[in-house]
Amino acid sequence: MAEDAKATKNCPPHCSHPNAHSLTIIATIGFLLLGSVIFNLFMVFRPQHPDFFVTGATLSFLNSSGDQPTADCDVKITVFNGNKKLGVKYENVRAAIGYEDEPLASTSIPSFYQEKQNTTTIPVHLVIHFANTSNSCELKSGARSEGKVYLNVQLWTSVQFNVDPWRIGWQALKVDCHNVVIDWPPPSGGYPLFGTLNSVRRCATHCY
Helix, strand or coil: CHHHHHHHHHCCHHHHCHHHHHHHHHHHHHHHHHHHHHHHHHHHHCCCCCEEEEEEEEEEEEECCCCCCEEEEEEEEEEEECCCCCEEEEEEEEEEEEECCEEEEEEEECCEEECCCEEEEEEEEEEEECCCHHHHHHHHHHHHHHCEEEEEEEEEEEEEEEECCEEEEEEEEEEEEEEEEEECCCCCCCCCCEEEECCCEECEEEEC
């Protein structure tokens, strides 16, 4: 007994914790297996990013005069999930609208889930508070002279691809819809105050 106690006392530190090395090996194997499963799921199901389109838009000035002009903008963003086997979950969704290089307004959108081969339309309402009257006048002047204005619509979201019982990671996705054309009717006695979407606009998507 005394010899055994002496041997244990003189043993290097790693000898007294034989399970630590085994746990490290098990954790490494588990990590590699999980990575292999995720890789194989991507190879089998080949998830594709959904397609985004601006299918409707209106812009109306609520207060076109005064120190702080305001405008209402309603945008319809249509999303098509073309994956044949995968549903898509959208979280942390945020939309914004801009004119030229200037951001005008942004808002959050509730999370939602989209089934495979499904088309969903998201209504987005934004209230624009112009920082100064010059921005408002510039936008309306462009509408008056050209009969149209060009807006930029953007969307940010985290997406997860689902096929029961699997969940394939999370990706941060950015959607850019540049040069969305808003038509204005011919002005009569003043600036036009209401415009509607000229045509459907396809958006570009990329991870960020």
